[in-house]
Amino acid sequence: xxxxxxxxxxxxxxxxxxxxxxxxxxxxxxxxxxxxxxxxxxxxxxxxxxxxxxxxxxxxxxxxxxxxxxxxxxxxxxxxxxxxxxxxxxxxxxxxxxxxxxxxxxxxxxxxxxxxxxxxxxxxxxxxxxxxxxxxxxxxxxxxxxxxxxxxxxxxxxxxxxxxxxxxxxxxxxxxxxxxxxxxxxxxxxxxxxxxxxxxxxxxxxxxxxxxxxxxxxxxxxxxxxxxxxxxxxxxxx
Amino acid sequence: xxxxxxxxxxxxxxxxxxxxxxxxxxxxxxxxxxxxxxxxxxxxxxxxxxxxxxxxxxxxxxxxxxxxxxxxxxxxxxxxxxxxxxxxxxxxxxxxxxxxxxxxxxxxxxxxxxxxxxxxxxxxxxxxxxxxxxxxxxxxxxxxxxxxxxxxxxxxxxxxxxxxxxxxxxxxxxxxxxxxxxxxxxxxxxxxxxxxxxxxxxxxxxxxxxxxxxxxxxxxxxxxxx
Numbered sequence: 001x002x003x004x005x006x007x008x009x010x011x012x013x014x015x016x017x018x019x020x021x022x023x024x025x026x027x028x029x030x031x032x033x034x035x036x037x038x039x040x041x042x043x044x045x046x047x048x049x050x051x052x053x054x055x056x057x058x059x060x061x062x063x064x065x066x067x068x069x070x071x072x073x074x075x076x077x078x079x080x081x082x083x084x085x086x087x088x089x090x091x092x093x094x095x096x097x098x099x100x101x102x103x104x105x106x107x108x109x110x111x112x113x114x115x116x117x118x119x120x121x122x123x124x125x126x127x128x129x130x131x132x133x134x135x136x137x138x139x140x141x142x143x144x145x146x147x148x149x150x151x152x153x154x155x156x157x158x159x160x161x162x163x164x165x166x167x168x169x170x171x172x173x174x175x176x177x178x179x180x181x182x183x184x185x186x187x188x189x190x191x192x193x194x195x196x197x198x199x200x201x202x203x204x205x206x207x208x209x210x211x212x213x214x215x216x217x218x219x220x221x222x223x224x225x226x227x228x229x230x231x232x233x234x235x236x237x238x
Numbered sequence: 239x240x241x242x243x244x245x246x247x248x249x250x251x252x253x254x255x256x257x258x259x260x261x262x263x264x265x266x267x268x269x270x271x272x273x274x275x276x277x278x279x280x281x282x283x284x285x286x287x288x289x290x291x292x293x294x295x296x297x298x299x300x301x302x303x304x305x306x307x308x309x310x311x312x313x314x315x316x317x318x319x320x321x322x323x324x325x326x327x328x329x330x331x332x333x334x335x336x337x338x339x340x341x342x343x344x345x346x347x348x349x350x351x352x353x354x355x356x357x358x359x360x361x362x363x364x365x366x367x368x369x370x371x372x373x374x375x376x377x378x379x380x381x382x383x384x385x386x387x388x389x390x391x392x393x394x395x396x397x398x399x400x401x402x403x404x405x406x407x408x409x410x411x412x413x414x415x416x417x418x419x420x421x422x423x424x425x426x427x428x429x430x431x432x433x434x435x436x437x438x439x440x441x442x443x444x445x446x447x448x449x450x451x452x453x454x455x456x457x458x459x460x461x462x463x464x
Contacts, residue, residue, distance in 0.1 A: 052327045069329040079324030083259045095248045096328045
């Protein structure tokens with residue numbers, strides 16, 4: 001459903017060349033959730049952008065079954081228009097993702113209810129708090145019922161209750177056969193959801209394995225040993 | 239093709255909705271148009287140069303710089319919350335994105351021109367009654383040409399520093415052919431010359447439009463993809 005084969009990518013030229021992806025390969029099938037942990041500058045965002053088709057890698061190939069229309073993407077920003085209401089934003093993105101016109105409105109309302117922001121539907125996005133805007137961004141990513149979710153630090157700005165609700169939603173999506181790739185620098189986030197875990201360091205997967213019975217504490221310990229607590233300082237942006 | 243047009247309309251409708259909700263650029267462009275025409279009206283010496291000789295140039299200088307305001311805002315809308323990134327991840331084709339932006343810009347500039355033309359007639363007292371239809375035709379043809387090129391350059395410069403300045407510097411050389419054509423046709427129309435005298439310029443404007451809309455459509459993906 002989603003595969004990456006020998007992905008390599010670097011930014012800059014000559015002596016200032018920074019490797020963001022170094023021979024990254026993996027594949028995920030329906031129902032799998034890959035949690036990628038890494039420090040700032042490890043290349044997590046670059047990897048997600050390559051998977052989403054935003055960046056063409058220097059080498060290797062990323063394939064998503066169903067193409068761009070099958071991807072739900074949450075980046076560092078909400079991708080929402082501040083002077084449109086939450087509902088107008090969702091209807092716009094639904095139209096771009098070719099959600100049939102007859103069900104766009106009901107789909108938007110249902111998604112807003114799922115995210116607990118139905119009462120904010122007619123509110124302009126610029127007036128939302130950081131956490132509410134993040135929930136709206138998640139709603140935007142889910143509006144077309146994507147088969148693959150690419151999530152870059154999706155818990156940013158969410159309070160504890162909203163984060164728990166989002167985890168529950170991701171678990172339901174996982175149960176429904178969706179593929180989720182979740183990148184974060186915080187090992188405590190999303191471990192419970194992951195079927196597979198990767199540690200990324202300087203563009204390379206230094207660890208990639210099924211989570212198995214490992215809990216958050218054990219994974220955090222392994223992460224510290226594999227990556228090092230101070231790793232990432234002085235590197236390029238994600 | 240239907241999908242391309244449907245997606246283009248979705249983008250254009252969103253842009254127009256955003257503009258009519260905020261009205262920032264539209265009001266700025268309208269005020270700018272009125273101010274420039276006012277300045278030219280009071281800043282010229284009617285005894286030195288006949289109004290009819292100066293009017294076509296004034297009209298097109300005003301329309302060109304007012305259009306710059308529209309072109310500048312076209313992709314600035316997409317910088318808010320990195321919406322452009324969302325558009326590029328979505329199945330929206332680059333062609334539809336360009337056509338949508340082009341359509342929204344054309345509507346925006348047409349609105350400014352629709353207000354600017356009566357003001358121009360009012361200030362300069364030029365006889366447009368008998369030539370209104372061909373005058374609207376030349377305005378439409380020239381506008382399509384420079385908005386087509388301007389939309390492309392707007393996407394090209396949007397991630398750069400000093401984007402607004404860079405757009406003007408890059409765009410103006412490309413606007414020379416349609417501007418010369420538009421001024422020549424307008425001068426002949428306002429001077430009461432037969433329409434056949436302007437036929438060659440009309441053909442030039444049409445050729446410019448076809449050529450640059452096609453070229454910009456082909457080149458646009460290279461301006462937005464990383």
